Amino acid sequence: MRLLVVEDHQDLLDSIIEILSDEYVLDSATDGEEALFLAMQAIYDAIILDVMLPGLDGFEIVQKLRSAEIDTPVLFLTAKDSLEDRVKGLDLGGDDYIVKPFQGPELKARLRALLRRSGALTTKQTVRYRGIELFGKDKQVLVDGHPIKLTAKQYELLEYLIHNKKVILTKEQIYDRVWGFNSDTTIAIVEVFIHHLRKKLEPFGYHTDIKTVRGVGYILTDD
Structure with missing residues (x-):
């Protein structure tokens, strides 16, 4: 956080x-x-x-x-x-x-x-979205009960999307939140990490929940 x-x-x-x-x-x-x-x-x-x-x-x-x-x-x-x-x-x-x-x-x-x-922190520091569970204390992720391995930045990205589900997040907001204002990377890294996160969720069918809002950013929703 x-x-x-x-x-x-x-x-x-x-x-x-x-x-x-x-x-x-x-x-x-x-x-x-x-x-x-x-x-x-x-x-x-x-x-x-x-x-x-x-x-x-x-x-x-x-x-x-x-x-x-x-x-x-x-x-x-x-x-x-x-x-x-x-x-x-x-x-x-x-x-x-x-x-x-x-x-x-x-x-x-x-x-x-x-x-x-x-609502940003539960008693057990657990964040949930549909069948996805994030355990903040140990940075572990379960998807439909199955553990998946995410990098630290992938975890932060997914956590941020879940906390803001059904809210359109601009690429700039995601970049500033996950990488920070002083990062040496460029905003293009957001698109790369969204792609990698979708690939991690694809076996469980949740990759389609991360939707692209053309010209703006992304939104997490099962609509």
Whole structure:
């Protein structure tokens, strides 16, 4: 799963990345404008968002995201602990709060709870689509009860498609989500990996569920 961490204090940002990097793929931003640009790509499972930022603050970012109908879960990170601030953040579309200073285990627990509520994470970290089961803890895949072997990127691609089933995903969204903004590859890699993933699913008949939307991207659906 990919998270966006937004924090303008570099030491704290580095600390959060160290805490979470063993479980998640992380992108980061240190100002409001950059954070909004990244968040608007709609490629993240959750956003950890500082309230006080240079440029746009966290409240403004969430307001713009929700206005654009981007419902990525947001965990506000703030030194403000007043009831008024908490209510404002939640009313604007935030999902939870954690107050500085905090401990790593609390951050991880709040994040897991947020992901469970959004449906991105189940208790057993299992993702299902028809007869396909993905076991996040061990990165194992069963198709109609039969194990299949996927590379790490093939697994991430299938997981992303399943989380967004019946939603058209652009090639750019898939590329940014699976390979990241700093990847040395080109966007053409998306088409190559879709082809390979279809070949892995073909013996079970699920390859036709990954449909091409000409000129746009792909959608996972059995319609």
